[in-house]
Amino acid sequence: MANLGYIQIIRDCNHHCGFCSNPQTARVQSLETVKELVDDLVARDYTGVILTGGEPTLHPELHRICAYAKSAGLHVRMITNGSRGSDLPFMRELAQCGLQLLHVSIYSSRPNVEAILRGVQGTLERAEATLDAAHAVGVTTNINCVINKLNAGHLDQTAMDLHRRHPYVRHYVWNNLDPSMGRAELNRIRYASRLGDFELSLLRALRFLSRQNVSFRVERVPLCYMTEFAWASTETRKIVKLEERVVHFLDEKGTVRQTSWDHCYAEVCAVCSVRTICGGLFDRGHGYDQAELYPLFVNKDRIVSQILHPTEG
Numbered sequence: 001m002a003n004l005g006y007i008q009i010i011r012d013c014n015h016h017c018g019f020c021s022n023p024q025t026a027r028v029q030s031l032e033t034v035k036e037l038v039d040d041l042v043a044r045d046y047t048g049v050i051l052t053g054g055e056p057t058l059h060p061e062l063h064r065i066c067a068y069a070k071s072a073g074l075h076v077r078m079i080t081n082g083s084r085g086s087d088l089p090f091m092r093e094l095a096q097c098g099l100q101l102l103h104v105s106i107y108s109s110r111p112n113v114e115a116i117l118r119g120v121q122g123t124l125e126r127a128e129a130t131l132d133a134a135h136a137v138g139v140t141t142n143i144n145c146v147i148n149k150l151n152a153g154h155l156d157q158t159a160m161d162l163h164r165r166h167p168y169v170r171h172y173v174w175n176n177l178d179p180s181m182g183r184a185e186l187n188r189i190r191y192a193s194r195l196g197d198f199e200l201s202l203l204r205a206l207r208f209l210s211r212q213n214v215s216f217r218v219e220r221v222p223l224c225y226m227t228e229f230a231w232a233s234t235e236t237r238k239i240v241k242l243e244e245r246v247v248h249f250l251d252e253k254g255t256v257r258q259t260s261w262d263h264c265y266a267e268v269c270a271v272c273s274v275r276t277i278c279g280g281l282f283d284r285g286h287g288y289d290q291a292e293l294y295p296l297f298v299n300k301d302r303i304v305s306q307i308l309h310p311t312e313g
Helices: 031-043 062-071 088-097 111-118 123-136 152-165 182-186 195-211 227-232 234-241 267-271 300-308
Strands: 004-008 048-052 075-080 101-105 140-147 171-176 215-219 245-248 255-258
Touching (some): 004 031, 031 062, 031 245, 048 062, 062 075, 062 088, 088 123, 123 140, 140 152, 152 195, 171 195, 195 227, 215 227, 227 234, 227 300, 234 300
Parallel strands (some): 004 048, 004 245, 048 075, 075 101, 101 140, 140 171
Antiparallel strands (some): 245 255
16 A cells, blocks of 8 residues: 655645635644654554645745655655745755655646636746746656636646647646635635536546556546546555555644545445446535436446456456
8 A cells, every 4th residue: 555644734825715714824834743643653554644735835944854754764745836946956856855755736838817816926837937947956746736616618628739839747736726715614615616617627637647547536426437547546546456545734624634535426326336446526625516417337347357356457
């Protein structure tokens, strides 16, 4: 198993995304508390840590945090909005301290849409510059994209545009909006899309990336909306591989250890052939319609084999 733990090191952020599930606060982890959480992941025999926020590059001890996690034997990753990473000396120092993989959040390759979603102008240009800076200093780059109402119809265009401009990006994560917390809950009518709104766009994006031999994963999307690429569902992969996920939140949630998926299912899901490996519909915020779910009658064992034995398919 290759379990990765998440640590929120800061809740402050310099962007104002209308669908953020963890809005900014003044809370911040000290270097000593982060060390304790890193040690916890090591004790759990985790292989890596993902530093997140807020915006983790705003943490004053970020370089020391990366260095400690690396010295503890963890693969060090970070999720960022890309606002500071375009500074090449800053990125080089992070790489020297132990940062190995950078997840840059980009929601649309259309600058006007990205600016609306971020609440800040010029974010796309800086995020793409961060990709280039990370690549220049040897840090592996991934792109994270939150699926929402404003980008649902052009996910494929975003994938094609970003791949053309940054062909070195190793991996894409498509993460359906969580409408259950923070600003996302308050603004779910504006940002939570219908599943059908992004089904074809997501399919075209995944087909494109597949043709380019670029890897990808999809989170919070039920298998009936990604049948052709069911093996790429993060939840399905964890169910099949019996993996867990630990998140050390910097708020009242504290430490959350996730070993099962308590998402929503419709009555029709009971007859679905992949029900036992599907994460279902993440709908704690009542942002989606269970009537959109429908049963599949496909070979579950083939999906399991694609996950456990990818080179045989």
